[in-house]
Amino acid sequence: MALFKLSINNRAYSADVEGDTPLLWVLRDNLGLVGTKYGCGIAQCGACTVHLDGKAVRSCVLPVSAVGKAKVTTIEGLSEKGDHPVQKAWDEVDVAQCGYCQAGQIMTAAAFLKEKPKPTEEEIVGAMSGNLCRCGTYHRIREAVKVAASKTN
Amino acid sequence: MSTLNQTSRRDFMKIAAAAGGGLFLGFNWSDTTAAPVVVDAKQIAAGSVKFNSYLSIGSDNIITIVSPNPEIGQGIKTAFPMVVAEELDADWKLVKTVQGKLDNAAFERQVTGGSGAVPHSWERLRKAGATARYLLVNAAAAKWGVPAAEITTADSKLFHKASGKSAGYGEFAEAAGKLTAPTDIKLKDEKSFKLIGQSVRNVDNKNIATGKPLFGLDFYREGMLFAIIQRPKAFGFKLKSVDSAAAKAMPGIVDVVTFENSVAVVGKSTWQCKKAREVLKIEYEKAADLESSEDHNRIFSNLMDNGEATVRRKNGDVEAAFKGAAKVIKAEYQCPFLPHSPLEPMNFFAHVREDGVELVGPTQTPDRAREAAAKITGFPTEKITVEITRQGGGFGRRLSADFAIEAVHVSKLVKAPVKVIWTREDDMTGGTYRPAVRYRFEAALDKNGEMIGYKLRGVGINSGNPTREDNFPSGSVDNLLIDSVEHKSAITTGPWRAPITNFLAYAEQSFIDEVAEAAGKDPVQFRLALLEKAKKSPAGEVKYDVDRMIAVIKLAAEKSNWGKKKGVHQGFSVYFSHRSYVAQVGEVVVEKGKPTLKNIIAAVDCGIVINKSGSLQQVRGGVVDGVGHAMFGNMTFKAGTPDQSNFNGFRLIRMNEIPEVDVHFVDNGISPTGLGEPALPPAGGAVANAFYKATKQRLRNQPFINEEAFKGIS
Numbered sequence: 001m002a003l004f005k006l007s008i009n010n011r012a013y014s015a016d017v018e019g020d021t022p023l024l025w026v027l028r029d030n031l032g033l034v035g036t037k038y039g040c041g042i043a044q045c046g047a048c049t050v051h052l053d054g055k056a057v058r059s060c061v062l063p064v065s066a067v068g069k070a071k072v073t074t075i076e077g078l079s080e081k082g083d084h085p086v087q088k089a090w091d092e093v094d095v096a097q098c099g100y101c102q103a104g105q106i107m108t109a110a111a112f113l114k115e116k117p118k119p120t121e122e123e124i125v126g127a128m129s130g131n132l133c134r135c136g137t138y139h140r141i142r143e144a145v146k147v148a149a150s151k152t153n
Numbered sequence: 154m155s156t157l158n159q160t161s162r163r164d165f166m167k168i169a170a171a172a173g174g175g176l177f178l179g180f181n182w183s184d185t186t187a188a189p190v191v192v193d194a195k196q197i198a199a200g201s202v203k204f205n206s207y208l209s210i211g212s213d214n215i216i217t218i219v220s221p222n223p224e225i226g227q228g229i230k231t232a233f234p235m236v237v238a239e240e241l242d243a244d245w246k247l248v249k250t251v252q253g254k255l256d257n258a259a260f261e262r263q264v265t266g267g268s269g270a271v272p273h274s275w276e277r278l279r280k281a282g283a284t285a286r287y288l289l290v291n292a293a294a295a296k297w298g299v300p301a302a303e304i305t306t307a308d309s310k311l312f313h314k315a316s317g318k319s320a321g322y323g324e325f326a327e328a329a330g331k332l333t334a335p336t337d338i339k340l341k342d343e344k345s346f347k348l349i350g351q352s353v354r355n356v357d358n359k360n361i362a363t364g365k366p367l368f369g370l371d372f373y374r375e376g377m378l379f380a381i382i383q384r385p386k387a388f389g390f391k392l393k394s395v396d397s398a399a400a401k402a403m404p405g406i407v408d409v410v411t412f413e414n415s416v417a418v419v420g421k422s423t424w425q426c427k428k429a430r431e432v433l434k435i436e437y438e439k440a441a442d443l444e445s446s447e448d449h450n451r452i453f454s455n456l457m458d459n460g461e462a463t464v465r466r467k468n469g470d471v472e473a474a475f476k477g478a479a480k481v482i483k484a485e486y487q488c489p490f491l492p493h494s495p496l497e498p499m500n501f502f503a504h505v506r507e508d509g510v511e512l513v514g515p516t517q518t519p520d521r522a523r524e525a526a527a528k529i530t531g532f533p534t535e536k537i538t539v540e541i542t543r544q545g546g547g548f549g550r551r552l553s554a555d556f557a558i559e560a561v562h563v564s565k566l567v568k569a570p571v572k573v574i575w576t577r578e579d580d581m582t583g584g585t586y587r588p589a590v591r592y593r594f595e596a597a598l599d600k601n602g603e604m605i606g607y608k609l610r611g612v613g614i615n616s617g618n619p620t621r622e623d624n625f626p627s628g629s630v631d632n633l634l635i636d637s638v639e640h641k642s643a644i645t646t647g648p649w650r651a652p653i654t655n656f657l658a659y660a661e662q663s664f665i666d667e668v669a670e671a672a673g674k675d676p677v678q679f680r681l682a683l684l685e686k687a688k689k690s691p692a693g694e695v696k697y698d699v700d701r702m703i704a705v706i707k708l709a710a711e712k713s714n715w716g717k718k719k720g721v722h723q724g725f726s727v728y729f730s731h732r733s734y735v736a737q738v739g740e741v742v743v744e745k746g747k748p749t750l751k752n753i754i755a756a757v758d759c760g761i762v763i764n765k766s767g768s769l770q771q772v773r774g775g776v777v778d779g780v781g782h783a784m785f786g787n788m789t790f791k792a793g794t795p796d797q798s799n800f801n802g803f804r805l806i807r808m809n810e811i812p813e814v815d816v817h818f819v820d821n822g823i824s825p826t827g828l829g830e831p832a833l834p835p836a837g838g839a840v841a842n843a844f845y846k847a848t849k850q851r852l853r854n855q856p857f858i859n860e861e862a863f864k865g866i867s
Contacts, residue, residue, distance in 0.1 A: 001404060017422070018404065025424040029379070034371040035364015037545075038423075039496045040577040044800035047496055075364030082363040091358040094766045097774055098226030099361035100496045100545030106362060129809040132800065134496045134546045135226045136777030137770060138808040 004064050008033065009077025019065035024048045026064045027074060035075035035103050039132070046131030049104040050074050056111035075103040078110060086110045089148035097135035105131050109145050119149060156203040157219060157253050160540055165207055165219050165251045166198050172211025175326025176288060178334065179204035180281040182233070182274040188336045189284040206253060208237060208285060214309055214323035216243050219253040223517055225547035227829040228767035231356045233278055235763055239348045240282030240341055244309035250356045252543070275824050283338045292328035293320060343761065343822050352766035357543070367543040369515035370500045370574070377502070377570045378407055380563045381426035383416045383433055384583060387793030389444070389643035390437035392416070403429035410566040417563045423574055441643035443793035449614060452640050453487065453591040456612045460638030465622035468693040469632035474606030478597035482671045486594070486660035488855045490788040491587035493649055494805060497545020498580040503560035504570035509536035510561065515544035515551055522557035529561050549648035553585050578798040586788060587649030588616035590656055594664040597632070602672030604630050604683065611637040615646040619653055624729060625702065626665065628695035629687035643793060650778065651830040654730040656855065659783060659837030662726040666842045667851065676725045676842065677710050697729040701758050704819055708756035709736035712817050722748070724842025726835040733831035734758040737776070739839035741847040748847040750780065750812045750840055758819035760826045772832040773814040779836025781806025787856045
């Protein structure tokens with residue numbers, strides 16, 4: 001066990017855990033930030049996607065010891081009032097069915113649009129195909145990313 | 154009867170109180186006889202009245218409605234209140250929804266399964282809304298001194314045209330709460346629906362998009378321990394011995410306990426438990442045959458020819474028909490086991506206390522959990538509460554209670570509140586799969602290409618009856634025999650979204666395509682001719698609505714411009730399942746020698762569409778699910794152990810692999826018939842038949858990706 005100091009959603013946190021504990025489980029079990037979801041544990045589904053210094057990463061395979069001073073953003077901290085353009089687009093397009101994968105989808109989309117504010121459809125599909133949605137809301141995810149892109153420009 | 158539990162009543166009262174209590178109506182969406190009743194807030198809070206749903210109208214015009222069924226992504230939490238709000242003429246913007254966490258003593262329809270939630274409750278929800286409206290109108294009539302019949306309502310407002318009087322619902326909520334509800338209430342003419350049929354966004358969108366703790370896995374309790382369980386690694390194993398010394402010495406581990414054939418590592422975090430489980434030393438012994446996929450193929454072949462079959466349906470003289478046939482067509486279709494793969498793995502919280510048991514988690518069948526907990530702990534069922542959380546997908550998996558039962562065992566053994574968490578690997582290798590099935594179809598054609606004989610034998614592994622003997626084409630063929638054989642295996646199976654029909658529909662619709670081709674007929678015309686026959690001179694009982702089936706076939710053909718598109722290979726499929734009718738046309742285009750599924754056009758008759766947005770997504774999602782599993786889904790076994798254990802080995806469809814899905818609803822005014830399942834079954838047939846047109850190769854086994862036609866294509 002060791003004490004890890006983390007910067008998450010612009011707040012300082014500390015967690016006394018083993019260094020190999022994935023960030024995902026520190027967020028969920030130790031810090032009460034349960035918006036980041038567990039889906040597969042092997043970076044195959046994207047449900048656990050968070051931002052590390054603005055880049056989308058899979059928190060299920062990121063040991064807490066590797067986070068260092070990087071700034072972590074989770075779905076809870078993506079916007080103060082839940083009004084990030086991607087979050088708003090998700091509501092406007094009425095994307096969610098069960099909703100479990102959507103936090104990860106939104107985090108992937110938000111990081112992607114920051115890098116590529118005016119993506120083509122092909123680029124959207126390429127960026128989002130790493131995230132699984134078992135309910136099959138892919139058409140609407142694709143649409144919502146387009147809507148978010150159109151609103152941020 | 155099922156009633157609302159304390160937490161839900163508390164949640165409901167919180168919102169209702171904030172809205173300034175006025176009218177409270179208790180009603181039962183799962184009871185056919187009882188009419189809605191006016192109650193007071195104290196009675197609800199104290200639990201002295203027993204209803205499974207309530208609605209309140211506050212002095213500030215806020216309408217609060219409890220939505221009953223567990224939400225697993227089928228949109229029920231939005232659709233149910235919409236039905237109430239429609240009859241109430243409520244302004245949807247003023248409606249708040251509370252998820253009812255049911256606590257029923259006797260099982261009724263609180264299961265989310267079989268696409269039955271909406272049709273089951275349709276009329277009762279309407280009555281609740283209509284009753285509340287009636288009370289408001291009568292309260293206003295009394296105050297204004299005008300006849301109730303002259304008062305109209307819209308957007309949560311009351312109007313009296315002659316006197317020019319108007320008021321918001323909130324103004325009369327309290328007065329309405331002092332009236333007695335009528336026992337017989339008149340419902341709206343369905344043609345005058347305003348809210349029903351509109352697109353209404355999911356009421357939980359904001360909570361979902363901001364990461365609020367909604368799901369079972371998100372439930373944490375102060376002092377709660379975590380448990381990760383090692384179950385037998387092969388189906389057919391039983392536990393022989395456990396050496397848990399090393400695991401117990403790992404950091405954060407509180408205890409290692411054993412029950413039945415399971416070993417639970419209990420500790421202070423998920424990760425610590427997971428790591429400690431890896432150092433358990435467990436020996437198993439064989440308790441049943443350890444089957445491999447090759448064994449299953451052998452079993453299928455043997456039972457297909459030699460099995461003792463149970464006859465499911467018989468019409469006419471099949472043997473004579475085949476003897477006199479001008480042409481006989483025969484084909485076999487096979488599907489593998491499938492895990493459900495909901496993205497939220499199984500999990501459950503249990504606290505076995507000295508005075509009772511508390512259960513919290515994502516289950517579609519709380520009563521099974523309760524009854525099992527009663528058996529394990531010895532408490533009577535009334536001492537056991539079950540709280541249902543939102544569920545990260547179900548697909549049938551959460552109809553089983555095994556994970557809740559485990560939580561009860563572990564909590565009882567360690568005497569602490571415990572959350573059992575399944576890893577993805579546990580979830581995928583843990584059983585209750587869609588059963589593996591092989592079908593043999595045979596058709597006899599006369600010299601005119603009429604189908605005069607039809608045979609279907611289904612052989613399933615722990616499948617129960619793998620046929621749906623009264624579905625199409627039964628009723629349309631004079632000589633018909635449908636039978637089945639079941640092999641009992643240690644590999645556990647359970648309902649999987651659209652049970653049995655999730656595979657049967659594809660196999661049957663692909664075979665019908667083969668028969669149509671052999672008869673030299675257009676696949677759509679061939680189906681329509683069979684249905685005309687079922688209508689005019691039915692062979693035995695016809696248990697589906699022929700006209701509704703014909704209507705979706707015609708609509709799909711029309712919307713897809715059937716048979717008239719250049720360079721597009723179309724495949725047709727239609728199926729009646731779970732009370733709805735869905736026809737689909739798959740469209741495959743060959744690009745640079747590679748056939749690609751581009752579109753699915755779906756025509757859907759699920760009766761009245763309640764929420765257009767939700768319904769549209771149910772169909773699209775169902776098609777994506779059907780296409781994805783038909784294309785890629787494969788679970789195989791070696792000596793009782795699944796070969797696939799996570800999404801790296803088990804392939805789920807991704808965004809870059811989906812076809813466009815074009816959805817058309819039939820508008821026929823019939824009461825709604827549910828939509829969680831019916832869009833899935835026809836998808837595989839539409840895809841297989843379209844690929845056949847493009848490649849001239851039949852896809853007779855799932856997953857399609859392993860078929861000859863796809864060799865060299867990824």
